[in-house]
Amino acid sequence: MYTIGQVSELFGLPISTLRYYDKEGLFPTIQRDSGIRKFGEKELEALRVIECLKKSGLEIKDIKQFMEWCVQGSETYPQRRKLFLHQKAAVEAEIERMNRVLDMLRFKCWYYEQAIRDGNEDRLSHLQPEKMPEDIRRAYEHAHSMDA
Amino acid sequence: MYTIGQVSELFGLPISTLRYYDKEGLFPTIQRDSGIRKFGEKELEALRVIECLKKSGLEIKDIKQFMEWCVQGSETYPQRRKLFLHQKAAVEAEIERMNRVLDMLRFKCWYYEQAIRDGNEDRLSHLQPEKMPEDIRRAYEHAHSMDA
DNA sequence: GCTTGACCTAAAGTCAGGTTTAGGTACTAT
DNA sequence: ATAGTACCTAAACCTGACTTTAGGTCAAGC
Numbered sequence: 001m002y003t004i005g006q007v008s009e010l011f012g013l014p015i016s017t018l019r020y021y022d023k024e025g026l027f028p029t030i031q032r033d034s035g036i037r038k039f040g041e042k043e044l045e046a047l048r049v050i051e052c053l054k055k056s057g058l059e060i061k062d063i064k065q066f067m068e069w070c071v072q073g074s075e076t077y078p079q080r081r082k083l084f085l086h087q088k089a090a091v092e093a094e095i096e097r098m099n100r101v102l103d104m105l106r107f108k109c110w111y112y113e114q115a116i117r118d119g120n121e122d123r124l125s126h127l128q129p130e131k132m133p134e135d136i137r138r139a140y141e142h143a144h145s146m147d148a
Numbered sequence: 149m150y151t152i153g154q155v156s157e158l159f160g161l162p163i164s165t166l167r168y169y170d171k172e173g174l175f176p177t178i179q180r181d182s183g184i185r186k187f188g189e190k191e192l193e194a195l196r197v198i199e200c201l202k203k204s205g206l207e208i209k210d211i212k213q214f215m216e217w218c219v220q221g222s223e224t225y226p227q228r229r230k231l232f233l234h235q236k237a238a239v240e241a242e243i244e245r246m247n248r249v250l251d252m253l254r255f256k257c258w259y260y261e262q263a264i265r266d267g268n269e270d271r272l273s274h275l276q277p278e279k280m281p282e283d284i285r286r287a288y289e290h291a292h293s294m295d296a
Numbered sequence: 297g298c299t300t301g302a303c304c305t306a307a308a309g310t311c312a313g314g315t316t317t318a319g320g321t322a323c324t325a326t
Numbered sequence: 327a328t329a330g331t332a333c334c335t336a337a338a339c340c341t342g343a344c345t346t347t348a349g350g351t352c353a354a355g356c
Binding site: 048049052055056074077078080081084085087088091092094095097098099101102104105106108109112113115116119120121143144 | 264
């Protein structure tokens with residue numbers, strides 16, 4: 001069992017955030033010892049799931065919903081599975097978008113390297129994709145394709 | 149040249165957002181025709197960069213800084229390059245974190261599939277990683293490794 | 297000539313996700 | 327016994343990124 005301060009250290013989260021999560025109902029079955037929260041393995045796993053679901057784009061109130069399903073037992077397995085499937089698809093899509101962003105950034109890094117060498121953007125501003133280096137051209141085209 | 153309404157359509161952004169961006173200084177050299185904004189190729193590229201930098205985690209005020217560098221000319225190429233290098237590293241790190249999140253979600257999807265089959269979590273709660281399917285075990289271990 | 301539609305501004309409002317403040321309890325070391 | 331430290335609550339506050347509101351200009355079509 002851990003105190004809130006220990007969990008704060010373990011996860012690198014401010015104590016105020018942990019209390020906020022508790023207030024929002026994210027640890028529905030947390031125990032207390034004369035008022036003081038006792039974080040067990042259940043709450044640590046909850047925190048791992050919270051960080052995961054948060055990064056997958058879920059809001060606190062929806063994470064709360066999930067935690068309530070966990071309390072309700074085996075009848076909510078299908079909902080919980082559906083939620084994870086849904087968030088998995090969302091993260092896969094997000095990673096695709098991030099890769100496109102990455103390609104734009106790669107292109108811009110190359111662009112300014114060239115601009116620094118040239119001292120101006122004259123050559124670059126007329127540059128056709130065909131004349132770019134292979135990898136840069138692919139990054140450029142991926143970043144500028146508007147098909148998603 | 150495009151009106152604000154046309155750009156809104158093109159980029160799928162609310163008109164209010166475009167006006168907000170302008171107010172925040174994200175189109176420092178936009179032209180106007182008796183008060184009405186005229187978006188040119190420069191502003192469209194600015195918008196692409198805005199979306200890119202926003203997703204890379206930059207705040208509006210830092211994007212404004214970048215746009216100001218663009219107005220200042222060739223002397224700011226090094227700053228601009230440095231910014232893109234920095235954001236590239238940030239996005240690479242973010243994608244790594246997202247892949248870890250994805251592995252957690254993969255594991256949870258598998259977990260609830262099993263729980264639905266079993267009707268309870270008894271077997272799962274004692275399951276050692278060694279006894280999981282290869283791919284799930286790898287996802288589980290990647291997701292639970294606390295080394296970043 | 298008057299309504300409709302697309303544009304404009306300044307200022308106030310909204311929302312999520314925390315953080316800070318103010319005030320209190322309880323154990324421990326000096 | 328008193329100072330320090332770790333915990334507690336309720337409620338106010340904060341931030342970024344928009345969005346909404348209220349009121350106005352201007353050209354086109356009926």
